[in-house]
Amino acid sequence: MPLMNGLTLALSKGRILEESLPMLEAIGIAPAGDIDRLLRVPSQRADVSLVMIRPADVPTYVEHGAADLGIVGKDVLMEHQFDQGGSELYEPLDIGIAQCRMSVAAVRGYVAPRGRRLRIATKYPEIARRFYAARGEQVEIIKLYGSMELAPLVGLADQIVDLVATGNTLRANGLVEIEKICDISSRLVVNKASMKMKHAAIQALIDAFRAADASRNRS
Ligand code: AMP
Secondary structure: OOOOOOEEEEEEOOHHHHHHHHHHHHHOOOEOOOOOOOOEEEEOOOOEEEEEEOHHHHHHHHHOOOOOEEEEEHHHHHHHHHHHOOOOEEEEEEOOOOOEEEEEEEEOOOOOOOOOOEEEEEOOHHHHHHHHHHOOOOEEEEEOOOOOOHHHHOOOOOEEEEEEOOOHHHHHOOEEEEEEEEEEOEEEEEEHHHHHHOHHHHHHHHHHHHHHHHHHHHO
16 A cells, blocks of 8 residues: 555656656655565655556556556556546646657558558557547557567558657668657656645655756756
């Protein structure tokens, strides 16, 4: 259970965790334990504890109050909200880390197939479905859990919907970005009940994140 008199912050393992460490350090809540092994570690502050979880699970932990706050990519948050038909979370702050974009990509020289639906491989079926539906295209969505870039190369899909940062992964695999769907960055999310019950402590943490983001942008 989360701390009664303290705060539990859920961190997305991987890229977001790595990129958020300098910010956690600046705020004084960096992990004070082995984040490679432990799933739950104390922070530098006695009243803030950290849990390390898969990005896709962060909204669920925070919605259920197992963590008071979380740091999660907008990609994961949107997919979760579309999938659940809404969400029980506050999203008070864009903390500006792990910036990238969600885009449609295909093999270089790609020509759309005739006489059948487009096949789209993605980790984000709900985002993709809405994107194509909004332009009146009926597509077949193929849900994958990783290495989306492979799908068009082996004939599994015509296009992919995935995150692009530098574009190096697409280029290395002979793919090109066809269209940007939206910009993505990491967000601070807050459990609604925690926001009421622990308002002062949570507001102070939101302010600290905002200040750390502002000072990083200045430097
Ligand atoms: P890049 O080669 O820099 O364009 O990065 C693309 C690869 O990294 C793809 O496999 C993406 O799924 C992944 N990626 C890029 N940005 C992020 C991010 N902010 N969070 C998670 N995965 C990302």
